[in-house]
Amino acid sequence: MDTIGEVSAFFKSAFSVDNVIFGFDGGDLKVLLIQRGQAPFKDKWALPGDLVYPNEDLDTAAERVLEQLTGLRGVYLEQVKTFGAVNRHPLGRVITIAYISLIKISNYTVTPASFAQSAQWHRVDEVGELAFDHNEILESCLRRLKRKVRTAPIGFELLPPKFTLTELQQLYDSVLQLPKRLDKRNFRKKILSMNLLVECPEMQEGVAHRPAKLYKFDRAKYVQFVNEGFVFDI
Amino acid sequence: MDTIGEVSAFFKSAFSVDNVIFGFDGGDLKVLLIQRGQAPFKDKWALPGDLVYPNEDLDTAAERVLEQLTGLRGVYLEQVKTFGAVNRHPLGRVITIAYISLIKISNYTVTPASFAQSAQWHRVDEVGELAFDHNEILESCLRRLKRKVRTAPIGFELLPPKFTLTELQQLYDSVLQLPKRLDKRNFRKKILSMNLLVECPEMQEGVAHRPAKLYKFDRAKYVQFVNEGFVFDI
């Protein structure tokens, strides 16, 4: 941008971050929403977010929002898009920077932050009308997730450290929502041929059928392969 | 985001748009830079940009910046990323939303806006040190362009309405900067097999060799094919 002149008018605005927190549970992709405790849009469901502090970086603000709500730190976070329609906020000019977070839903324990009455997981395909322009934001973030999950190994962020190939495939199926589900044999062939998964010595337990092998994602290998020109693609 | 309370402190900030304007000329990908006419960073090269007016949408601001500098309207514009490090602007908290524009360089006539001493095309691989965090912004936008040019028919925005296949291939070569240039025969096969180009009746003129066929991009067909499930991919 250019220069700040005698432009106090330009300083009558604020910016916020909104966080689309995705989780995966029992075969469904979910998003964590809060129920607003105050006007505007009191009692409506909304994306968790907050104003950015004056001396706070954007990513830091997104991390803070996430931690206040979930207690989690160090999770996957990606800036997606900024929304700034003049009238998107009824109380003033507020632009918001939308982020995606991917968390392991089993790590999550409800810790509604002060700004929310309650927080709850919603299936992404069953989200109703949200506050502000949050439906639009969610759409953008979901599109981004669908693209990125195919071109970067971020799906693993949604699974526990040890997972079965069936779980991994269910994750892809529920994120991508393709007209046909992925083919089991072809999926396994493809993912294993990448050499990014390591077999765990132990097996799945507590299931009433043949137990599956457990795998872990080997991030170090991934980094190495990328340096050698590898491109993740599913 | 959440709510605006008694938070005048939050309103001591501004936001701007910065526009990475790409053009293609004589086999090289170029970016339009301005030389700053005032402090901070006086005389440094920078991305064209401006503060967003209080009652102006973000996309509108980016369009305005582009039009003030080039006189062009209705060109390709895409929001890329928002940069908001606390100290990125020496005079205050200013976050900036970065956009890409793609223009047909032949349409461009120098019209330096009031905020610039001069505007000039620079080869993207010969850009020196820029003002603010503009090198970082340029990097992000270039990465985005490299990805998107393969998955959406946006390369045509950089070419005149009628172009030869060789020009189109040169465009891809100069944007992608792959270790090996694309294979001529395979490239033509692939692009023509998409059925998105229509042959013009006339031929290239004024060249001292066999003249090439001219083609136009058929946007209507592209829209139709996309509805039928087609995915552009090069």
Add this chain to the structure above:
DNA sequence: GGGTTTTGTGTAAAAATGACAATAAGCCCT
């Protein structure tokens, strides 16, 4: 021990990719 459920695995046909070179068309010059 038989029934139920999910895991785990191979092959063949089709499609896409990648490598590769010789002729055609127009201009320029003499």
Add this chain to the structure above:
DNA sequence: AGGGCTTATTGTCATTTTTACACAAAACCC
């Protein structure tokens, strides 16, 4: 008019990748 120069145009074959598809093995439950 003809020879030289430069770029345009075109097809094939080998390799790789993708897709479609079905049955035996393992554990639990009763």
